[in-house]
Amino acid sequence: MPEPVHVTLLAGGFGGARMAHGFALLGDRAELTVIGNTGDDLELHGLHISPDLDTVMYTLAGLANEETGWGVRGETWSAAAMLETYGEQTWFRLGDRDLATHTLRTARLRAGDRLTAVTDDLARALGVAATLRPMSDDPVRTKIRTKDGWLDFQEYFVHHRHADKVEEVRFVGVDAARPTPEVLDAIESADLIVIAPSNPFLSVAPILALPGVLDAIQAAAARTVAISPIVGGGAVRGPAADIMRSLGTTPCAAGIAAHYATRYVGLVDVLVIDDADSGDAAAVTAHGITLAMAEIVIPDEPRRLQLARDILAIAGLAAD
Amino acid sequence: MPEPVHVTLLAGGFGGARMAHGFALLGDRAELTVIGNTGDDLELHGLHISPDLDTVMYTLAGLANEETGWGVRGETWSAAAMLETYGEQTWFRLGDRDLATHTLRTARLRAGDRLTAVTDDLARALGVAATLRPMSDDPVRTKIRTKDGWLDFQEYFVHHRHADKVEEVRFVGVDAARPTPEVLDAIESADLIVIAPSNPFLSVAPILALPGVLDAIQAAAARTVAISPIVGGGAVRGPAADIMRSLGTTPCAAGIAAHYATRYVGLVDVLVIDDADSGDAAAVTAHGITLAMAEIVIPDEPRRLQLARDILAIAGLAAD
Numbered sequence: 001m002p003e004p005v006h007v008t009l010l011a012g013g014f015g016g017a018r019m020a021h022g023f024a025l026l027g028d029r030a031e032l033t034v035i036g037n038t039g040d041d042l043e044l045h046g047l048h049i050s051p052d053l054d055t056v057m058y059t060l061a062g063l064a065n066e067e068t069g070w071g072v073r074g075e076t077w078s079a080a081a082m083l084e085t086y087g088e089q090t091w092f093r094l095g096d097r098d099l100a101t102h103t104l105r106t107a108r109l110r111a112g113d114r115l116t117a118v119t120d121d122l123a124r125a126l127g128v129a130a131t132l133r134p135m136s137d138d139p140v141r142t143k144i145r146t147k148d149g150w151l152d153f154q155e156y157f158v159h160h161r162h163a164d165k166v167e168e169v170r171f172v173g174v175d176a177a178r179p180t181p182e183v184l185d186a187i188e189s190a191d192l193i194v195i196a197p198s199n200p201f202l203s204v205a206p207i208l209a210l211p212g213v214l215d216a217i218q219a220a221a222a223r224t225v226a227i228s229p230i231v232g233g234g235a236v237r238g239p240a241a242d243i244m245r246s247l248g249t250t251p252c253a254a255g256i257a258a259h260y261a262t263r264y265v266g267l268v269d270v271l272v273i274d275d276a277d278s279g280d281a282a283a284v285t286a287h288g289i290t291l292a293m294a295e296i297v298i299p300d301e302p303r304r305l306q307l308a309r310d311i312l313a314i315a316g317l318a319a320d
Numbered sequence: 321m322p323e324p325v326h327v328t329l330l331a332g333g334f335g336g337a338r339m340a341h342g343f344a345l346l347g348d349r350a351e352l353t354v355i356g357n358t359g360d361d362l363e364l365h366g367l368h369i370s371p372d373l374d375t376v377m378y379t380l381a382g383l384a385n386e387e388t389g390w391g392v393r394g395e396t397w398s399a400a401a402m403l404e405t406y407g408e409q410t411w412f413r414l415g416d417r418d419l420a421t422h423t424l425r426t427a428r429l430r431a432g433d434r435l436t437a438v439t440d441d442l443a444r445a446l447g448v449a450a451t452l453r454p455m456s457d458d459p460v461r462t463k464i465r466t467k468d469g470w471l472d473f474q475e476y477f478v479h480h481r482h483a484d485k486v487e488e489v490r491f492v493g494v495d496a497a498r499p500t501p502e503v504l505d506a507i508e509s510a511d512l513i514v515i516a517p518s519n520p521f522l523s524v525a526p527i528l529a530l531p532g533v534l535d536a537i538q539a540a541a542a543r544t545v546a547i548s549p550i551v552g553g554g555a556v557r558g559p560a561a562d563i564m565r566s567l568g569t570t571p572c573a574a575g576i577a578a579h580y581a582t583r584y585v586g587l588v589d590v591l592v593i594d595d596a597d598s599g600d601a602a603a604v605t606a607h608g609i610t611l612a613m614a615e616i617v618i619p620d621e622p623r624r625l626q627l628a629r630d631i632l633a634i635a636g637l638a639a640d
Binding site: 079 | 421
């Protein structure tokens with residue numbers, strides 16, 4: 001049996017989880033480490049909630065609610081109803097199973113454990129074979145400026161349903177935060193670094209903003225393949241297209257290429273865009289990024305697995 | 321309309337909740353303050369759990385599971401199942417609605433709020449008209465010595481199903497703890513002090529062990545009426561009878577009289593025993609305690625209300 005390919009995936013929630021699932025479905029052929037965004041983390045009812053890490057974890061554990069794209073399948077909502085009775089806010093509702101995750105995470109963090117260790121134990125307990133790493137053990141909080149001023153990420157994303165125009169994005173705490181040794185090691189030892197089709201401005205940017213991460217990726221032996229989150233002029237999900245318009249860019253695969261090429265010079269070696277966006281091919285390569293095409297809308301297992309295979313092939317690390 | 325009678329009730333969980341319910345059913349005729357035992361409190365999954373306070377609160381809010389005698393009616397158990405998947409202990413299972421209570425309590429305590437304020441807000445939010453007070457804001461932890469050594473209360477009570485012989489009971493922290501000003505005020509301003517038919521050794525004793533409580537009750541203008549937790553030679557529920565046997569006493573109404581009269585001289589003015597225990601009458605009065613008889617097994621609303629009425633009548637504070 002050939003050695004497994006060490007894949008290190010930079011991931012947000014929705015797109016990150018789906019892409020992670022694809023590589024996980026490769027089984028022994030790939031050894032997957034997911035570096036998860038924690039800029040979306042929040043404290044609610046005294047609990048530490050890590051939405052992006054959990055979306056990846058539940059997806060890899062086979063527990064995810066694929067319909068909503070977040071939370072646990074077959075979830076119940078008794079605690080949320082009780083919290084509402086107690087007069088608590090109701091726009092960020094916690095499912096009962098999900099609440100167990102947050103309760104344990106919070107207890108362990110308060111006991112002094114690293115988020116890295118807690119995340120690892122939770123994922124292993126749920127049977128996740130991949131290694132799931134928070135980007136940092138230090139707090140980084142994504143803040144969004146809209147016409148209402150600076151909002152916490154989840155306030156913007158969930159409460160306001162990402163309907164407001166994004167005027168500015170900040171990752172509070174990122175300058176003082178550090179990527180963990182585990183994250184730097186996963187980058188350094190990777191055979192392939194993949195940037196998931198997550199929101200480049202809100203989900204991938206916090207990871208790349210951590211001091212040392214960009215340098216580590218550029219110094220790594222592995223090539224970096226990014227998957228476009230934009231297909232046919234719109235985001236597969238979420239506000240990526242709207243944000244690009246806010247920033248004066250057209251939401252298209254070429255715009256993603258421009259974003260990665262200009263903001264992170266030399267980071268992305270290959271950009272994978274959807275077969276539907278072949279019209280953007282010339283614009284992508286104009287940014288000095290190698291172009292690859294694949295089916296990147298991956299709602300189900302077969303398409304997730306196929307995209308993972310395609311990415312390995314694109315990187316010259318053919319899966320079989 | 322006559323002035324309401326100010327009733328201050330010393331209460332554990334099961335018997336305390338039922339007795340509190342009886343007084344609450346008097347409506348405007350009584351103004352009830354419940355002083356709840358917190359010796360049974362525990363920390364689990366990082367959450368502060370107050371089983372006795374919650375049993376009283378849920379009962380007064382009309383949310384109690386009357387079948388089990390604890391927890392919330394129509395409870396779901398999704399979080400508990402998830403915690404089990406994470407490898408957490410399963411002998412003390414938290415229902416989903418109940419978990420919301422513990423989550424909020426813990427968050428507020430960690431934010432620096434007093435247990436007194438948190439308990440008050442939770443109970444008010446659930447529509448409880450009575451005033452519910454923890455006996456103290458300071459930690460007191462009931463420990464039970466059995467053949468296995470010293471156990472935490474819930475370990476003895478729930479995990480070992482109170483099956484082991486109790487060799488000794490300790491209230492760790494009680495000497496350094498203080499009753500709250502609200503508790504002392506409720507005792508001082510009471511028209512009637514009632515000791516619920518709760519376990520005298522495990523549920524009432526921690527309250528009376530708090531420095532100053534016994535003095536306050538003895539100094540109070542109100543008479544103190546205790547309700548026997550023993551009927552027909554057995555406890556209505558729980559290990560009271562077994563504990564009495566462990567201590568070399570016969571579990572009977574006379575034994576309860578002996579306990580209160582010898583351990584807390586001058587505390588109890590009247591002991592209410594069950595009609596079924598009329599044979600113990602002479603033995604009770606021999607302890608210098610006034611005897612009263614009533615139906616003290618109160619599984620349903622009519623009997624709870626009737627016992628509350630009977631107690632007011634016994635104390636010369638007739639309800640109507």
